[in-house]
Structure formats: structure tokens, C-alpha cells
Amino acid sequence: MRRFLHALRPLQTLSHTPASTIPTPLRLLSSNSSAAASSDSDSAPAPAPAPAPAADADFDSAEYDLPTPGPAPSRKINNPVSALRKLRFDPSLRARADEALFGKGAAVVVEEDEERSRDVALALLDAALQPPDEEDVDAGEVREEDQMSLSVGIVGAPNAGKSSLTNTMVGTKVSAVSRKTNTTTHEILGVLTKGNTQICFFDTPGLMLGHHGFPYRDVTVRVESAWSSINLYDLLIVMFDVSRHLNMPDSRVIKLIKRLGTEVNPNQRRVLCMNKVDLVEDKKDLLKVAKEFEDLPGYERYFMVSGLKGKGVKDLVQYLMDQAVRRPWEEEPTVMTEEVMKTISLEVVREKMLHHIHQEIPYVIEHRLMDWKELKDGSLRVEQHFITPKQSQRQILVGKNGSKIGRIGIEANEELRSIFKRDVHLILQVRVAKKKSA
Numbered sequence: 001m002r003r004f005l006h007a008l009r010p011l012q013t014l015s016h017t018p019a020s021t022i023p024t025p026l027r028l029l030s031s032n033s034s035a036a037a038s039s040d041s042d043s044a045p046a047p048a049p050a051p052a053p054a055a056d057a058d059f060d061s062a063e064y065d066l067p068t069p070g071p072a073p074s075r076k077i078n079n080p081v082s083a084l085r086k087l088r089f090d091p092s093l094r095a096r097a098d099e100a101l102f103g104k105g106a107a108v109v110v111e112e113d114e115e116r117s118r119d120v121a122l123a124l125l126d127a128a129l130q131p132p133d134e135e136d137v138d139a140g141e142v143r144e145e146d147q148m149s150l151s152v153g154i155v156g157a158p159n160a161g162k163s164s165l166t167n168t169m170v171g172t173k174v175s176a177v178s179r180k181t182n183t184t185t186h187e188i189l190g191v192l193t194k195g196n197t198q199i200c201f202f203d204t205p206g207l208m209l210g211h212h213g214f215p216y217r218d219v220t221v222r223v224e225s226a227w228s229s230i231n232l233y234d235l236l237i238v239m240f241d242v243s244r245h246l247n248m249p250d251s252r253v254i255k256l257i258k259r260l261g262t263e264v265n266p267n268q269r270r271v272l273c274m275n276k277v278d279l280v281e282d283k284k285d286l287l288k289v290a291k292e293f294e295d296l297p298g299y300e301r302y303f304m305v306s307g308l309k310g311k312g313v314k315d316l317v318q319y320l321m322d323q324a325v326r327r328p329w330e331e332e333p334t335v336m337t338e339e340v341m342k343t344i345s346l347e348v349v350r351e352k353m354l355h356h357i358h359q360e361i362p363y364v365i366e367h368r369l370m371d372w373k374e375l376k377d378g379s380l381r382v383e384q385h386f387i388t389p390k391q392s393q394r395q396i397l398v399g400k401n402g403s404k405i406g407r408i409g410i411e412a413n414e415e416l417r418s419i420f421k422r423d424v425h426l427i428l429q430v431r432v433a434k435k436k437s438a
């Protein structure tokens with residue numbers, strides 16, 4: 001299990017941080033990116049009232065008079081889905097950018113882009129934005145002998161809401177990143193570190209029973225090993241979609257619940273979690289379902305939650321925290337790293353580009369972070385390049401008199417300033433790729 005957790009390490013800050021490059025679709029955090037952006041606060045110039053515009057930039061935020069970022073907005077977000085929606089597009093930024101560039105009344109066109117890769121990046125962004133909980137502490141502050149841990153397997157049919165519940169519990173921390181960490185049988189869903197306690201959540205795909213109430217034998221070792229390894233967890237959450245159960249019960253889900261709840265397992269606590277309670281109008285129905293499973297001795301507790309809306313989740317988390325055992329943590333708590341910020345800066349600019357360039361062009365453009373400097377006055381200098389295969393594509397992206405790239409830049413700049421809560425000197429350049437010599 002330790003092996004899976006270590007796959008999350010790329011989130012650590014790198015002392016020498018290479019530039020990130022985003023070919024489309026978005027590439028997530030990686031410690032082996034190419035090119036050469038640097039983080040070099042020592043070589044940064046002394047604080048200057050206004051940064052000098054870059055000579056050959058197509059967009060330079062220094063040329064625009066933008067308001068100073070206000071106080072850090074409170075962004076305590078527990079529901080990642082609504083957080084993502086909020087972050088996807090803020091029309092006020094667009095309106096302000098339009099006004100700055102084209103005067104009042106400029107038209108606004110909004111396009112929803114549902115790419116999963118962006119969701120992941122936005123979830124990362126959300127994770128990065130979350131202020132630390134009061135109970136959060138630096139990893140260094142909790143001595144190994146004081147660390148408490150709990151590994152939790154989540155069992156449920158596809159769509160039961162395992163990821164949503166984990167996201168809500170974890171507050172998106174790590175969960176988005178961990179999606180990359182596919183293991184043969186179990187996938188880490190998220191890590192919650194609070195105070196001296198760390199809880200790791202694992203998905204257990206393939207853990208379903210056939211109609212006869214036995215594990216599928218045919219498919220594979222994968223299913224078998226999923227079954228044999230569930231006992232490794234300290235605690236098992238068996239979850240199901242209670243709304244679906246009321247409307248269209250699935251016999252396999254019922255068998256799964258019963259099988260896992262038939263006997264008390266001396267080495268593992270198990271809880272039954274009725275999810276999506278928000279979809280059940282008549283709450284008496286919930287009690288009916290609870291009654292249906294009340295005689296199962298294997299479940300120590302029953303929880304009624306809405307993973308998506310956060311209902312009942314606090315109680316569940318508290319219960320889990322209380323079950324933790326004295327054992328060193330498997331994983332460093334996630335911290336906002338420079339790598340995360342770089343990814344965010346690329347994603348925000350890319351998002352703005354996708355909103356403004358409605359042709360296939362975004363998909364042939366290479367997008368690179370060329371320079372990243374934290375200046376002594378606390379502001380950031382961020383230089384990104386778009387590299388287009390053809391001159392005509394460059395022209396479209398730059399727009400008439402720089403209007404397109406200006407719009408992209410000004411909106412992105414404003415959003416980055418509000419995300420990073422500091423001044424950002426954003427420089428964008430659009431270049432045509434050099435032809436490779438044969």
C-alpha cells in the first residue's frame with residue numbers, strides 16, 4: 001500500500017524546478033517536465049512600483065492599469081463540484097476585461113468546456129486555494145511517534161458516489177492528483193491529514209458480486225485480488241445509492257451489502273453508508289432502508305450522507321478520525337507547492353484561450369511556461385509562450401492589434417492575481433514554431 005501512496009510524491013516542491021509545458025490536453029504535475037523556467041528569488045530585481053513591459057511580448061500585463069488585488073477572498077470550499085463550477089468561469093472578470101480593452105458594452109461569449117483534464121487541474125487549483133484548516137499543521141510539527149493513521153477502503157457499485165464522497169471528506173486535497181495513481185486493483189482516492197491524524201481512502205473497483213451472491217469468478221485475478229485485499233484496510237465503508245435502491249434496487253448491491261455485513265470482522269471495522277440522501281424526498285423512506293439492513297452485525301455504524309452536498313459528512317469524518325490508530329503517516333500532507341502554482345498558471349491561461357479561440361487552433365498550439373520568478377516584493381513574474389505551427393494561426397491568436405491575446409491575457413492576469421492573492425506580471429508571447437530541418 002505504501003507503494004501506491006508514494007506515487008503521489010510529485011507534489012513535493014522541487015528545489016530546481018524545470019518549466020512546465022502543456023501540450024493539449026493538459027498534462028498534470030510532473031517532476032520531469034522539460035524546458036527551463038526558473039524560480040529564482042535571489043536574482044529577482046528589487047521591488048519596483050511597476051514592472052517594465054517585456055520587449056517582444058504580445059501581451060504584457062504591465063501595460064494595463066489593473067486594480068490591486070483585494071484582501072484574500074475567503075475560499076473555504078468543501079464541495080469540490082460546486083468549487084469547480086465557481087472556478088470554471090467568472091463572468092465578472094470577463095466583463096471587466098472587455099471593458100478595459102474595448103470599452104463598455106463589449107459582447108461576451110461563454111463556452112462551457114467539460115474536459116476532464118481541466119476538471120482535474122481545477123480541482124488541483126481548488127486544493128491549492130483552500131486555506132489550511134485551523135487544525136492543519138505542518139508535517140514537521142507532528143512527530144512520527146505521535147502520528148495517527150487510518151486506511152479506509154470504499155466499496156460500492158459504480159456511480160454509488162465514492163469519489164464525490166471522498167472529495168468532500170478530503171476537500172479535494174490530493175484526490176485529483178491521485179487519480180493518476182492507478183494500481184492493479186485499488187486506487188487511492190484521497191488523503192486527509194488533520195491535526196495528528198491521516199486518513200487514506202482507497203477505491204476498490206471490481207468488488208462486486210454476481211447475481212448469485214458470489215464474486216465474479218470469470219473475469220480475472222483482478223476481482224479475486226480485490227476481494228482478498230479488502231481485509232488490509234483498517235476500516236471499510238460499504239456505500240450505496242439509497243435513492244436508486246428505493247427506485248430500482250440492484251440485487252447485486254443488496255448481496256454485497258449483506259455479504260460484507262453478515263459477520264463481525266475482528267480485524268476490521270465496517271460501516272454502511274447510504275449515499276445521495278438529498279435525492280430522497282420522503283425522509284421516511286430512508287428509515288425504511290435503514291431497517292432493511294439493521295440486522296447486519298458486521299456494520300458497526302450506519303451513516304446517511306450526501307457526498308455531493310456534504311450532508312452528514314462531518315459526522316462520518318469525525319467517526320473516522322476517532323478510529324485512527326497510532327501508526328506513522330504514509331504520506332506527506334499536501335502543500336501548495338510552486339509546481340501546483342505553475343500548473344494553475346498554465347491552466348488559467350489555457351482556459352481563457354479556449355474561451356476566446358473557437359477553432360481547432362487551441363489543439364495544435366503548444367503552450368509553455370517559460371519563466372517563473374517570485375520577486376522580492378512578493379509579486380510573481382510569469383512568462384508563457386504559445387507556439388503555433390503556422391503564421392496564420394499566430395495571427396488568429398494574437399488578433400487584430402493584439403486584441404485577442406490582450407483579452408486572454410488581461411482576464412487570465414486578473415484571475416491569477418485573485419487566486420495567488422498577489423500581483424502577477426503576466427507576459428504572453430505567440431511564436432511560430434521553427435521548421436525542423438530535414
Ligand SMILES: Nc1nc2c(ncn2[C@@H]2O[C@H](COP(=O)(O)OP(=O)(O)OP(=O)(O)O)[C@@H](O)[C@H]2O)c(=O)[nH]1
Nearest residue numbers: 158159160161162163164275276279306307308309
Ligand atoms: N444528488 C447526488 N448525486 C451524487 C451524490 N454523490 C455522487 N453523486 C453523483 O453520482 C455520480 C457518480 O458519482 P461518483 O462520485 O463519480 O461515483 P463513483 O462511485 O466514484 O463512481 P465510479 O468511479 O464509477 O465507481 C456523479 O454524477 C455524482 O455527481 C450525492 O450525494 N447526491
